[in-house]
Amino acid sequence: MIRVNGKPHPWREGITVAVLLEDLEGAHHYAVVRINDKHISKPHFEKTPIPDDSDVFLLPMIAGG
Amino acid sequence: MTKFKVKPIKTIDYDKPAIEKGYAGQTLCIDVSIAAIFIKPVTDKIKTVFTGGKGFDLWLLWHAVSGTTKWNDPENAICIASGPMGGTPIYPGSGKSIVTTISPLTGSVIDSNVGGYFGPYLKFSGFDAIEVKGKASTDVVIFIDGINAKVQLLEAVGLPEESYDLSAILTEYFGQGKPRNISVVSTGPGAKNTLIGCLNFTWYDLKRKRARYKQAGRGGIGTVLADKRIKAIVARWDTITIDTNHPADVAALKEVGRRHSREIVELDPKQNQMATIGTTHLVTIMNDFDLLPVNNFQYGRHPEAANIGQEVYGRIFDAGFDGCWMGCSVACSHGVKDFVPITGPYKGSKVFVDGPEYETIAGCGSNLGIFDPHTIIEMNFYCDTYGLDTISVGTSMAFAMECFEMSLINKTHTGGIDLSFGNRLAALEMLHQMATGEGFGRTVGQGVRKMKSIFSKDYGADPDILHDIGMEAKGLEFSEYMTKESLAQQGGYGLALKGPQHDEAWLIFLDMVHNFMPTFEQKAEALHWFPMFRTWFGLCGLCKLPWNDIVPEDNKNTPEPAKVMKHVQWYAEYFSAVTGRQTTPDDLIRMSEAVYNFQRIFNLKMGFGRREHDTIPYRAVGPVKAVEYESRRERYDKQLVEQHKVDIEGKSTAEKIALLRQFREGLYEKLKDAVYKRRGWTPNGIPTVATVKRLGIDFQEVLELLKAHGVEE
Numbered sequence: 001m002i003r004v005n006g007k008p009h010p011w012r013e014g015i016t017v018a019v020l021l022e023d024l025e026g027a028h029h030y031a032v033v034r035i036n037d038k039h040i041s042k043p044h045f046e047k048t049p050i051p052d053d054s055d056v057f058l059l060p061m062i063a064g065g
Numbered sequence: 066m067t068k069f070k071v072k073p074i075k076t077i078d079y080d081k082p083a084i085e086k087g088y089a090g091q092t093l094c095i096d097v098s099i100a101a102i103f104i105k106p107v108t109d110k111i112k113t114v115f116t117g118g119k120g121f122d123l124w125l126l127w128h129a130v131s132g133t134t135k136w137n138d139p140e141n142a143i144c145i146a147s148g149p150m151g152g153t154p155i156y157p158g159s160g161k162s163i164v165t166t167i168s169p170l171t172g173s174v175i176d177s178n179v180g181g182y183f184g185p186y187l188k189f190s191g192f193d194a195i196e197v198k199g200k201a202s203t204d205v206v207i208f209i210d211g212i213n214a215k216v217q218l219l220e221a222v223g224l225p226e227e228s229y230d231l232s233a234i235l236t237e238y239f240g241q242g243k244p245r246n247i248s249v250v251s252t253g254p255g256a257k258n259t260l261i262g263c264l265n266f267t268w269y270d271l272k273r274k275r276a277r278y279k280q281a282g283r284g285g286i287g288t289v290l291a292d293k294r295i296k297a298i299v300a301r302w303d304t305i306t307i308d309t310n311h312p313a314d315v316a317a318l319k320e321v322g323r324r325h326s327r328e329i330v331e332l333d334p335k336q337n338q339m340a341t342i343g344t345t346h347l348v349t350i351m352n353d354f355d356l357l358p359v360n361n362f363q364y365g366r367h368p369e370a371a372n373i374g375q376e377v378y379g380r381i382f383d384a385g386f387d388g389c390w391m392g393c394s395v396a397c398s399h400g401v402k403d404f405v406p407i408t409g410p411y412k413g414s415k416v417f418v419d420g421p422e423y424e425t426i427a428g429c430g431s432n433l434g435i436f437d438p439h440t441i442i443e444m445n446f447y448c449d450t451y452g453l454d455t456i457s458v459g460t461s462m463a464f465a466m467e468c469f470e471m472s473l474i475n476k477t478h479t480g481g482i483d484l485s486f487g488n489r490l491a492a493l494e495m496l497h498q499m500a501t502g503e504g505f506g507r508t509v510g511q512g513v514r515k516m517k518s519i520f521s522k523d524y525g526a527d528p529d530i531l532h533d534i535g536m537e538a539k540g541l542e543f544s545e546y547m548t549k550e551s552l553a554q555q556g557g558y559g560l561a562l563k564g565p566q567h568d569e570a571w572l573i574f575l576d577m578v579h580n581f582m583p584t585f586e587q588k589a590e591a592l593h594w595f596p597m598f599r600t601w602f603g604l605c606g607l608c609k610l611p612w613n614d615i616v617p618e619d620n621k622n623t624p625e626p627a628k629v630m631k632h633v634q635w636y637a638e639y640f641s642a643v644t645g646r647q648t649t650p651d652d653l654i655r656m657s658e659a660v661y662n663f664q665r666i667f668n669l670k671m672g673f674g675r676r677e678h679d680t681i682p683y684r685a686v687g688p689v690k691a692v693e694y695e696s697r698r699e700r701y702d703k704q705l706v707e708q709h710k711v712d713i714e715g716k717s718t719a720e721k722i723a724l725l726r727q728f729r730e731g732l733y734e735k736l737k738d739a740v741y742k743r744r745g746w747t748p749n750g751i752p753t754v755a756t757v758k759r760l761g762i763d764f765q766e767v768l769e770l771l772k773a774h775g776v777e778e
Binding site: 005006026029031032037038039041042043044057059060061063 | 335336337346349350353354375376379571574575578579610612613614616618620621622626627
């Protein structure tokens with residue numbers, strides 16, 4: 001099990017950030033997520049696996065400046 | 066303890082006005098040339114048209130200077146204001162001051178938005194703004210004592226040069242056992258030996274028992290303060306509650322303030338974690354999207370970027386509350402405790418460093434090819450204590466380094482220093498030279514525009530290449546984002562009133578990553594709405610971070626998520642609750658439009674403010690050198706073929722660079738046309754008579770100025 005923005009979400013072997021966002025409704029526009037304390041950006045979504053028991057946060061569009 | 070003396074030159078006692086719905090209703094003017102202190106009323110019309118903050122500053126500055134005033138003329142004024150909501154303890158980000166003056170870098174109006182307690186203390190002492198002009202014949206300190214309703218101009222002897230020491234001494238001296246009652250505005254020795262001096266504003270950190278810093282960094286305002294021989298401006302005030310600002314509707318204010326504050330406390334840990342890592346989270350994200358400036362904005366990515374990212378600084382920062390305003394739940398002003406510099410006058414001593422934030426990390430780190438977090442902290446510390454703007458230091462030094470690597474300058478010019486990218490000791494040495502005004506550091510401290518002139522005229526460097534790689538516009542150094550792949554952000558920088566600073570419009574992600582604005586009209590709309598709304602924070606004494614750095618969880622489902630309209634609505638409620646003026650989100654934009662257009666016309670008064678002044682260097686638009694093109698060849702080749710229908714077969718890199726440049730520069734000019742039209746300006750970038758009339762800024766002087774530039778009804 002992982003938690004996405006605090007809500008439980010089933011974990012499965014090999015799940016990547018890209019796969020997770022496909023699972024979630026309306027999450028296609030996220031460009032950055034945080035897995036525990038590590039920021040992952042869109043260019044790395046497909047190759048970044050999510051470990052079991054992780055806290056995943058979908059970061060809103062980056063505000064900058 | 067440093068021995069120093071202060072002696073009153075002039076003292077006035079005044080009747081402290083009751084703060085009414087966020088306004089004191091008067092401003093303070095001090096002429097240090099003649100030791101004059103006087104008070105001016107704020108009329109209802111000025112409140113209605115200019116709102117407060119930067120609006121009041123600009124109005125005061127407009128009347129202080131003429132179109133021929135130079136930055137170091139006595140009549141140039143430094144104006145500092147809070148705003149009607151400034152000093153509200155319950156609402157996050159409500160302690161900002163905004164500073165304006167005629168800039169030594171641009172020759173026109175500069176504005177800089179800064180945290181710390183000064184603005185609210187000034188207002189509660191009885192003044193919506195302070196205007197300081199003249200030039201003192203000795204070092205002076207200005208003391209605004211709101212507790213005893215007294216303003217003093219003091220001669221100062223023996224005060225230290227370095228800003229941290231100066232602030233600590235003045236906080237203790239004027240605080241009389243209550244240091245939290247004091248906020249100090251000062252600069253350091255670098256300010257008088259360069260054109261890129263900053264102002265340090267203090268807030269007292271009760272837990273760490275020390276005066277902490279925020280900076281009004283941009284445009285050399287510290288240099289103007291030093292030129293006036295003003296060592297510091299000190300404000301003193303007592304306890305602040307929600308009632309101190311005498312808001313029109315306390316219950317409504319409490320409700321909206323608690324709502325916003327609670328949301329930040331709940332969501333910040335899930336989102337950007339501003340309260341623990343501040344803006345450092347941007348470093349690796351910018352790097353991932355090819356937006357982190359590396360080696361003078363040549364590249365947007367570097368394999369060592371993680372060394373200077375949030376995971377590293379998160380471990381280095383001293384844990385604890387870091388709000389630069391009382392009770393602010395964003396609390397992003399982090400610092401480093403017991404840092405030991407390896408160079409300079411503080412070598413081997415333990416010091417506290419306020420920062421670094423993203424801009425400093427990118428400017429004094431990646432853009433110099435430096436990926437050592439401790440060097441960046443040391444650069445941060447010395448910039449602050451010398452009174453230097455970390456952004457202009459970084460961008461200026463990056464330019465000098467690239468010129469050195471391109472052999473446009475050499476060791477005979479740099480005093481034997483190897484200014485190669487990544488040479489951290491050379492970067493620190495340059496910084497120390499800026500502070501003392503010695504060696505090549507003195508040249509670098511003049512900023513990019515002056516360096517371009519010196520390198521071409523005195524050292525024989527090619528002016529065209531200097532123009533292409535010198536990252537300044539309007540005379541101000543670029544802040545630290547890559548814009549090559551975002552036309553909207555090229556406009557965000559190039560069309561910004563004061564020069565290329567990101568506080569007007571930060572559209573890179575919306576444009577490049579999310580593709581929210583594919584057409585020129587959409588880009589123009591964004592380059593209208595975002596600068597206007599961001600301007601509004603500076604009118605009111607507010608920080609923009611609570612608006613869009615932490616957003617509601619349902620924001621993504623709203624029609625315009627980039628605008629975070631739920632928060633815009635809260636800000637309208639906040640303004641209504643404080644001032645009693647019932648306000649909608651559209652009203653906020655209109656308030657800003659008046660001030661924004663007035664500032665554009667102020668640029669015109671100073672000899673700028675036309676289309677030609679919105680030019681940006683080609684490095685901001687596309688690849689200048691073959692090595693830049695080749696590093697992203699696939700991207701550029703694809704654009705030439707798919708977007709511009711060019712047959713690139715057999716074309717050399719130089720030919721492709723020239724073609725891409727032609728297309729991209731054309732797009733930027735087209736963007737200017739669309740934005741000017743949306744803003745109600747002429748094709749030459751001047752507000753029309755209809756625009757100034759609509760906004761109520763059709764003052765006689767304004768209309769005459771427009772007429773002199775061929776703009777009539």
